[in-house]
Amino acid sequence: MTTTPRVLGGRYEVGELIGRGGMADVHLGHDTRLGRQVAIKMLRSELARDANFLMRFRREAQSAAGLNHPAIVAIFDSGEDDSVVEGPGGSHTTLPYIVMEYVDGLTLRQKLSAHQQLDPSEAIWITEGILDALAYSHRMGIVHRDIKPANVMITSNGHVKVMDFGIARAIADTAATMTQTQSVVGTAQYLSPEQAQGQTVDARSDLYSTGCLLFELLAGRPPFQGDSPVAIAYQHVGETPQPPSVYNPAVGGDLDAVTLHALAKDREARYQDAESFSEDLENVRLGRPISAAALGAGIAVGAAATQTMPAPYSAAGTPTAVQPVITSRRQRYENTAGLPAVGHDLDEDDEKRGGAGRAVLISLLVLALLGLAGWGAVTLFSNQDPPVVTTTVPDLRGMDEAAVARALTTYKLQGERSEAPNELEAGKVFEQSPEPGLKVNEGSVVRYTVSTGPGSIAIPDIRNFDRKDAEQELKQAGFTNIAFEERDDPNTGKDKVIETDPVIGSSASKDTKITVVVASGKVQVPEGQVGRDWSLVSNELARAGLNPKRVDVESNETPGTVISVEKEGKRVDVGSEIKVEVATAPKVEPTTETVTQTVTQPPATTEPTTTTTTEPPGGGGNGN
Structure with missing residues (x-):
């Protein structure tokens, strides 16, 4: 039996269900106008009558629609369908929907479920991608507020995509706390201390959540675990996490320090922006010294034995050997964790229970000995690096892009391109990372920068700037020929910048005409x-x-x-x-019926008489 596809907004055909969350369902969709595959996110029908969920869903569309970044899932359209769910009394309940980029890949939660822990270099690379997205959203004035593995996707070609801005807020919204009546909005394992306490949030709250995510990628578990969200939130506020190396010996000293610096309780003591967090991760990856602030955070809890990471970390995926301090550090954390001694919870009645109490005590001791033996075996065998297939990073500097593509294919590597002004002629590579000659895993990403030519200037990102501020920003960048034109745009406020020609991020000489397109407000x-x-x-x-x-x-x-x-x-x-x-439908007016009755008089009357009466419908006459 075939059915007609459901169509939203006269344009989007709704296909099979491909994902389900606590608030919405995601369907595969088809944009009939542009002929492309999309994902359609629809608020779950049982939540459609709740004003809080409606507001949260609509806010996601508003927040994410203004973000245009390769590491953020793009929002194409949004709307509301009020002909889907029958409500009380036969009325229809409005169901909002968001049309977004379809991403072919896995969520980070699915990847973790399959692999438990990730190789440190892969964990660093993924976290850097998330921080790139956050750096951009923070510049655009949006705090995500719900960074967690389920909200990050790894595409089939290895790119990072951040999604689900359902509880995002503008940085300027000082009233935006993480609590609602009788509930905490967000996910307990990744809440910052200020979120858990219902305080106002800012960009640094996202960085704490990213630190929790990085910890889980390295350790195979979140920094805090508990029997309930309240118990976990309490730990975020008052307990210091152990270094990831306690759970994964492949993690070295500086990576411990960077992770713990991101997890500082006081937001003033942690990373202040996504760029500085990402820079320290790059330092770890390339074996360079990390920042003094991160180093100090690690030393404070005994996490960083050395200032710089061992060289294998820069080899994109080669695990670092266990450092000698790991064992003593683990013992120190176990001995100072404040755990009760074995048998501490047994009351005086245990003496009366006799054999039962002794059996419990003996069982606990046996389990402890088995645990120590198992831990010793893990420590022994974790020193053995898993077999990896490596290749050498070629020297891309001076190559044009065709030559770069051939070199990366030959050495079985992936490339990530960017461009910037440089004295080298346009189209030539002048910078790359990792450096040439390093040994890395096959399939690793090599980032390279292509010159746009000497004297060129990168067009700054002025989207959503006012007309006056946009002109000032371009002049400060060095451009001298600036023109404006208006365009009708329902999604951009009056006199706000929509785009530029040439496009934002490209490079041009200072006398190139830069046309700034602003919204007309019409x-x-x-x-x-x-x-x-x-x-x-x-x-x-x-x-x-x-x-x-x-x-x-x-x-x-x-x-x-x-x-x-x-x-x-x-x-x-x-x-x-x-x-x-x-x-x-036209209203039906009530009608009046005429009833005629014939009454025969008794025989004494010479002639019969006929009486006619007019009565309302349903009435009965007495005939007289």
Whole structure:
């Protein structure tokens, strides 16, 4: 049996269910207009009547729609469908949806479930990708507030994608705490101390959550575990985590220190921005000294025995040998963890229980001895590096991009390209990481920078800047020929920058004409809506940045069909209210019936008489 595909907004066909979360379901979708595969995220029907979930879902669309970065899942469109779920009394419940980039890959949670712990170099690489996304979102004024493995995807070609801005807030929103009535918004294992206490959050809260995620990638478990979210939140506030090396001997001293610096309780004591966190991870990966602040954080808890990482870390995936201090550090943490001595919880009644109490005590001692023996075996065998296939990083400097592609293929490596001004001629590589000659795992990523030519300037990211601020930013960058043009855009405020020509991030000479496209604050009321269903028209108007207001009008047209749209085809201010006349069935007026009765008089009367009475429907006369 075949069924007609469900279509949202007259454009997006809803396909199979490919994911389910606590708030929404994600379906594979098809954009019939552009002919591309998309993912459609729909609020779960049972939550559609809850105002808090509706607000949170709509905020995700607003927050993520303004973010355009390769490490963030792109939002293409959003809307609401009010013809899906029957509500009380036969009314329809509105279900909002978000149309987003379809990502072919696995979530980081799925990857962890399959591998438990990741190789330190892979953990560093993934975390750097997350920090790249956060650095951008923070610059755009958005705090994610829910960084965790389930909200990070690794694509089939190895790229990192951050998603789900469902509880994101603007940095300027000082009232945005992490608590709601009787609940904590977020995931307990990754909450920052300020989130757990219901305080205001900022970008540094995301960095703490990223530190928790990095810890789990390295250790195979979050930094804190407990029987309930409240117990875990309490540990975030008051307990110091152990270094990841306690759970993974392949982790070296400086990586311990960087992770623990990100997990500082006081937000003033941890990394202050995503760039500095990422820079220290790069230092670890390349065997360079880490920052003094991170080094101090590690020394404070005995995590960093040396200042720099051993050289194998720079070999993208080769585990570092266990450092001699690991064993003593582990013992120190076990001895100072404040755990009760064996048998401490046995009360005086144990003496009366006799053999039962002794059996419990003996069992505990046996388990402890077995645990020590198992730990010793793990420590012994973890010193053996797993077999890896390595290759040598070629020298890409001076090559054009065609030559770079051939070299990376030959050495079985992947490339990640960027560009910047340089004295070298345009199109030539002038910088790369890792350095040439290093041994790395096959399939590792080599980042390289291509010159845009001498004297060129990178166009700064001025999206969402005011017209005046955008002009000042471009002039400070060195550009002298700046022009503006307006464009109708329902998703951008009046006089805010939409894009530039040449595009943001590209390079140009200082006298190149830079055309800045700003929002006009106007939109055109969509045409051709008469005769369509109200739900489709209301979604179309909402996507156009307008506020549709339904006006029911009696008509012989099919109920729910749009009869007219106010100001159709005209340009109006974004957010304008547009009256939409919608057909409803004509009312049926009550009617009066005429009842005629014939009454025969008794025989004494010479002639019969006929009496006519008029009564309302359903009434009965007495015949007289």
